[in-house]
Amino acid sequence: MRIAIFSDTYAPEVNGVARTLKRYTAYLEKVGIDYKLFVPESSTPIPTVPQVERFSSIPFVLYPECRMALPNPLYINETLKAFKPTMIHVTTPFNLGLFGAHYGKKNNIPMIASYHTNFDDYLEYYHLQFMQKWIWKYMSWFHRPFEKVYVPSHTTKEKLVNYNVHPNIDIWGRGVNHLEFNPENKSNRIKEKYQIKEKNILLYVGRLSPEKDIRIVLETFFSLPEDIKKNTHLMIVGDGPLYKSLLSSKSNQITFTGFLEGKELAEVYASSDIFLFPSPTETFGNVVLEAQASGLPVIGANAGGVKNLIKDGQTGFLCEPKNADEFVRKTITLLAQDNFRQTFGKQAREFALEQTWERIFERLILSYKDTLLSKERFSA
CATH class of the missing domain: 3.40.50.2000 (Glycogen Phosphorylase B;)
Known part of the structure; x- marks a missing residue:
């Protein structure tokens, strides 16, 4: 051949x-x-x-x-x-x-x-x-x-x-490479490097462009109840045409890392608590699988290839595309219940191991x- x-x-x-x-x-x-x-x-x-x-x-x-x-x-x-x-x-x-x-x-x-x-x-x-x-x-x-x-x-x-x-x-x-993306990569170094003081990290990884519905990520974070938001830090990893305009949303509780790869990207995944991915345009969703392999529950759009990766109510949640209110509700559910979130993360890892x-x-x-x-x- x-x-x-x-x-x-x-x-x-x-x-x-x-x-x-x-x-x-x-x-x-x-x-x-x-x-x-x-x-x-x-x-x-x-x-x-x-x-x-x-x-x-x-x-x-x-x-x-x-x-x-x-x-x-x-x-x-x-x-x-x-x-x-x-x-x-x-x-x-x-x-x-x-x-x-x-x-x-x-x-x-x-x-x-x-x-x-x-x-x-x-x-x-x-x-x-x-x-x-x-x-x-x-x-x-x-x-x-x-x-x-x-x-x-x-x-x-x-x-x-x-x-x-x-x-x-x-x-x-x-x-997905299960050795590269692994819960064992969890490290305090990430919080130290990016000066993150909050208990929980809400993570997005991907291209910063309109078709990824990145605005839903920010809207979800800003709409969290104050008692939950004060303990939550949003990390946005990636580059793209919206990068500069999104920087205007920067606060002490939001970190834009730019493009990451290799060991540092793997550590960011494993050191986070929830992966948020509202893009409705994916044919697959490679970053979703990387997050799952890293032991993260995923909250994603019930559209495109992403809906084939997330088992709703088992490894994460599927939300109606563009429905920020639903993303907020599901994010609150996982941030408010540590045991629930950890169970979802373990099941997400088990699913990723099969891929x-x-x-x-x-x-x-x-x-x-x-x-x-x-x-x-x-x-x-």
Whole structure:
């Protein structure tokens, strides 16, 4: 198996798609599957890797961290001829994805696609709702030639089925590193570093952008009863277009850390008490799984992929999207009852332990092999 992968984002970018693809290519290397990756250039200088081909790019209007590549068709053609892929994998339906799909069709190479981002849900936040109809028409047109389309959650699958995007949709889930994200990473160092005096920490980790409904996080915190709020500190971890404007909300009980990763991020998770994640636009919700692995109950929006991760009333609570009052009530419930909160956190950790990257990638490769065999039988 030799896989040519086309994507508009990849490490060292820090979004969920880029990180998933980095783990994916690391797994391919581990099991000895050859791949060639075609991605935009990085805004951060990085070492050259022989399997990765990078191209000039421009920022994508709705998501500047993702970039629209400007492919070099002649070079890509020559590279693919030398590589001789047995499968094409397209992760984004833009410039590079279009080229990958065209090459696969032209050369009768089996093609699979993976769907990662609900761009239609973003439109409301950028006042572009009029484009929704055209986005789904384009998505259906783009994905039709593929043998299979992979999505990260059952909710996302239902959505694509509803819009007739493709007749063959399968789940490619996500995992979490249980050693990296672990309750044992709890440390007093976090409170000391950020000068947190309050007993409880309410945590948000993610991109600071309109489609994440970050305003619900702040509204929830400010709406807590005074007797609970005085013992609660809000930590907001992440960067994005709203970062500077959100700093105006800063107080002695709110900390904006900016982007964190590695050991410090793991310590922040494990040293917090509740994870608050109101985003209704997720296809999965990687940070939710990281919080659960760290032993945190999660209060999230009952929408998108997040609703498939939280067992309401067992590992956390699901709230109606944008309903700040409901987020406040559920947050009060967990902050006011230590034993209740700790039980939820233990059950969240148990759920996360079942979500291993190894198992997920093993299933994905088996699914690839089934797809290749089906293509061969059909062609015969």
